[in-house]
Structure formats: structure tokens, C-alpha cells
Amino acid sequence: MSTPAQAWASRARPHEGRVAIVTGAAGGIGLEIALRLGRDGAALVVADADAARLETAAGALRDTGAEVRAMPGDLSLEDTATALAACALEAFGRIDILVNNAGGGVILPFLAHTPQTLKQTIDRNLWTTLWCCRAVIPPMKERGYGRIVNIGADSVRNGLWDHAAYNAAKGGVHGLTTGLAREFARDGITVNTVAPCAVNTPQLVDIAKQHPALVERFVSVIPMGRAGEMAEVASMVSYLAGTEASFVTGQVISANGGSTML
Ligand SMILES: NC(=O)c1ccc[n+]([C@@H]2O[C@H](COP(=O)([O-])OP(=O)(O)OC[C@H]3O[C@@H](n4cnc5c(N)ncnc54)[C@H](O)[C@@H]3O)[C@@H](O)[C@H]2O)c1
Structure with a gap:
């Protein structure tokens, strides 16, 4: 039995001894998630299509004391994803957590898309x-343990203006979540999605400066009257990526200031 102090100390680093892959971690929400999981004790394998920004991000993560490997590449290609898993296994011998954060909208009216x-x-x-x-x-199944956390989008639920194509893609992520959760439920693998509304990333802050009406429109559907903070997404990811969330699977959990409910 651990003492209350030992229990508290272990709670302070709930991912100690775990290995987490975070995709799209060169900046924005992905970097915030990697910082959070690293602070919570995980060794990190970070990936992104933008090699230069990824290297800077990996440096920032190492500065916090986290053990970090970085792998650049386009993860929409099967070979890159395979290489990413191989990189994690070679470096750390296991993969406990995958956070599928790579993404981002091409937000346009449907007919304006090419x-x-x-x-x-x-x-x-x-x-x-x-x-x-x-x-x-496959490697998670072999070890009988895994936590997959996808980043979806709350706009799938409220059909936000100009988000139809993006919602088709993120709706696919939400659908993959429930199917994989059921298929691998008895392999110790949970699969969940965190669905944010508008989040104050550096990019959104820039857009708000140039086109305030655009961002005000997206925020107008949020009862709390503000965009989310990156840390508010990362904390939900960290919970779902941990052992404490052992009975939570197949869920799409919105971090959204109430912009959709239930
Ligand atoms: N910012 C928001 O308001 C918001 C709202 C809802 C959902 N999301 C989702 O949250 C996630 C992070 O968003 P963000 O705002 O931080 O975006 P971002 O553009 O700052 O970060 C996304 C990262 O993913 C990387 N990426 C994109 N395609 C890739 C590919 N094929 N291979 C490897 N890396 C790739 C990009 O290079 C980028 O660094 C995304 O999935 C986004 O769709 C964001």
C-alpha cells in the first residue's frame, strides 16, 4: 500500500514509464498535448510534416526534461505511419499512447473548395x-494495453458554417473511434476522441486579429462566450491517455464551453 504522499506523487506524474506518440506536434494543440504528457511523465515520440518546426518543438520538449524522439514526415502516407511506430518501438520498446492530433481545417464554403x-x-x-x-x-494488442486518443471536432455536432468538408473528415475520425473501440475492447486498448470547438491557438489568435468577425461568429455559438484554451484540450487528452480512464472507450468527448451538449 502506498502512503497518501506516495499516491499523490504518483498522481502528479500519471504517465511515468509510458511511451506516447503525438502527431502534429510541431506547434499548436499538438505541442501543448506533448508538453502535458511529458510533464505527466511520458517519454515522447513526436511527429509532424513540418520538419523544421518539429525540431524546434522537440528542443522545447527536451528543455522540460522529457525524453523525446522526433520523426518528420507526411502521416497521410502509410509508410510514414509505419516508420513512426517502428521509431517508437526501436527507441523505447513499447507504445502505450497514440494521440492522433495531426490535422487542421481547410475551412471554406463547400462550393469554394477545389x-x-x-x-x-x-x-x-x-x-x-x-x-x-x-x-x-498490432504492438499494443501484443502487449494487451493501449490508449488511443484522436482529436476530432465539435463542429461535427453543430454543423458550424463553412465546415462541411472538414466535418466529413473529422466525422470519419469520430466513426473510426467507435468501431475501433468495439473491435479492440478485449485487447486492453481504449479508443476515444476529444472534440474541441474553436481553440485559442497562435493561428486562431492571428486570424482573430485579421478577421475578427469570422472568429466572433464561431465563438457566438459557445455559451461560455470564449474560445477554448489549448491546455483545456490537453488536460482531457491526458485523462483519456491514462490508466484512470480504464472504463472509458468509444467516446467522443467535447471540450467546447457548451457549444453542443450531450
Ligand atoms: N484550433 C482549433 O480551433 C481546432 C478546433 C477543433 C479541432 N482542431 C483540431 O486539433 C488539431 C490541432 O489543431 P491546431 O489548431 O493546433 O492546428 P495546427 O495546424 O497548428 O497543427 C496541426 C499540425 O498537424 C500537422 N500535420 C498536418 N497534416 C499532416 C500530415 N499529413 N502529416 C504530418 N503532420 C501533419 C501540421 O504540420 C501541424 O503542425 C487538428 O487535428 C485540428 O483539426 C482544432
Whole structure:
């Protein structure tokens, strides 16, 4: 039996001894998630298509004392996702947590999309998630343990303006969540999605400066009257990525200031 102090100390680093892959971790919400999981004790494998920004992010993560490997590449390609899992296994011998955060919207009225922007939207958000899940599930299954946390979008639930194509991609992520959760429920693997509304990323802050009306419109549907903070998404991810969330699977949990309810 641990003493209350020991129990508290272990709670303070709930992911100690765990290995977490975070995709799209070069900046924004992904970097915030990696910082949080690293602070919570996980060794990190971070990945992103933007090699230069990823290297800077990996440096920032190492500065916090986390053990970090970084792998650049386009995760909408199967080979990159396979290489990412191999990189984690080679470095740390196990994969406990996968956070599928790589993504991002090409937010346009549906008819303003081009074939390229439609394909980009699906590639970035759905194929990255699908390939990374396929790459990490076999080693997780072998060890009988895994936590997969996808980043979806609350806009799937409220049909936010100009989000139809993005919602098609993120809706795919939400659907993958329930199917994988059922399929691997008896393998010790949980699969959940965190669905944020508008989040105050550096990018959103810039957009708000240039086009305040656009961001005000997205915030107008949020009862709390503000965008979310990146840390408010990361804390939900950290919970779902931990052992404490052992009976939670197949859920899409919105971090959204109430913009959709239930
Ligand atoms: N910011 C918001 O308001 C908001 C709201 C709801 C959901 N989300 C989702 O949260 C996640 C993070 O968003 P963000 O705002 O921090 O975006 P961001 O653009 O700052 O970060 C996304 C990262 O993913 C990387 N990425 C994209 N495609 C990739 C690919 N094919 N392979 C590897 N890396 C790739 C990008 O290079 C980028 O660094 C995304 O999935 C996004 O769709 C964001």
C-alpha cells in the first residue's frame, strides 16, 4: 500500500514509464498535448510534416526534461505511419499512447473548395489518423494495453458554417473511434476522441486579429462566450491517455464551453 504522499506523487506524474506518440506536434494543440504528457511523465515520440518546426518543438520538449524522439514526415502516407511506430518501438520498446492530433481545417464554403483542398482536408485529418491507428494497434494488442486518443471536432455536432468538408473528415475520425473501440475492447486498448470547438491557438489568435468577425461568429455559438484554451484540450487528452480512464472507450468527448451538449 502506498502512503497518501506516495499516491499523490504518483498522481502528479500519471504517465511515468509510458511511451506516447503525438502527431502534429510541431506547434499548436499538438505541442501543448506533448508538453502535458511529458510533464505527466511520458517519454515522447513526436511527429509532424513540418520538419523544421518539429525540431524546434522537440528542443522545447527536451528543455522540460522529457525524453523525446522526433520523426518528420507526411502521416497521410502509410509508410510514414509505419516508420513512426517502428521509431517508437526501436527507441523505447513499447507504445502505450497514440494521440492522433495531426490535422487542421481547410475551412471554406463547400462550393469554394477545389478538388485539391477537399483531398487535403481528408488526407490531413482522416488518413493520418487511420494509418497511425493501423501502425500502433498490432504492438499494443501484443502487449494487451493501449490508449488511443484522436482529436476530432465539435463542429461535427453543430454543423458550424463553412465546415462541411472538414466535418466529413473529422466525422470519419469520430466513426473510426467507435468501431475501433468495439473491435479492440478485449485487447486492453481504449479508443476515444476529444472534440474541441474553436481553440485559442497562435493561428486562431492571428486570424482573430485579421478577421475578427469570422472568429466572433464561431465563438457566438459557445455559451461560455470564449474560445477554448489549448491546455483545456490537453488536460482531457491526458485523462483519456491514462490508466484512470480504464472504463472509458468509444467516446467522443467535447471540450467546447457548451457549444453542443450531450
Ligand atoms: N484550433 C482549433 O480551433 C481546432 C478546433 C477543433 C479541432 N482542431 C483540431 O486539433 C488539431 C490541432 O489543431 P491546431 O489548431 O493546433 O492546428 P495546427 O495546424 O497548428 O497543427 C496541426 C499540425 O498537424 C500537422 N500535420 C498536418 N497534416 C499532416 C500530415 N499529413 N502529416 C504530418 N503532420 C501533419 C501540421 O504540420 C501541424 O503542425 C487538428 O487535428 C485540428 O483539426 C482544432
